[in-house]
Amino acid sequence: GAVVSQHPSRVICKSGTSVKIECRSLDFQATTMFWYRQFPKQSLMLMATSNEGSKATYEQGVEKDKFLINHASLTLSTLTVTSAHPEDSSFYICSARLGGSNQPQHFGDGTRLSIL
């Protein structure tokens, strides 16, 4: 149980392209999903908390117009990197929380984004 699917697993695209990443909870409903960014050999950095039916809450320093988050249903959250540039290249990983706010987060497999 508690499976989170993230798609696509890898994206390579040209600078200026907008890229959408999907995060789905397959066998449970998630009122809250999280988006993280991870640079090579570093820890996970929380970008934003995505709540179903409401606006996402962004962490300090994360541009909300650059990283658009939509949590339209209890099983799907999307992250769109708008007009991506090489500095946006990174590993993006989502998680979903099953049940109450003190429950563990279950993570997707991540998306490796490379902007040329």
Next chain:
Amino acid sequence: AQKVTQAQTEISVVEKEDVTLDCVYETRDTTYYLFWYKQPPSGELVFLIRRNSFDEQNEISGRYSWNFQKSTSSFNFTITASQVVDSAVYFCALSVGGSNYKLTFGKGTLLTVNP
């Protein structure tokens, strides 16, 4: 503010050795949760364990065991008889109610188990 420190950046062992990964946390909240996650080379994070601040019982799951000591603010993870498949980055994380239970991660420990 919360903080998680994993002082060991990298550990290398030979198969069948026991290995302990250290985790020290800081928080002023009295209610908090501690987690360990495994990130193999493929990238996904695998949930291993959750512990709440009121439960100091140590836990064993197969070759894995966890030692939670509030007195030293530590939540250490031991792998007994390590295997090559245990090679991964291991993250310790903390969540507290005061921050809406967002996860604060340590920097991770890269464990390499050599045959």
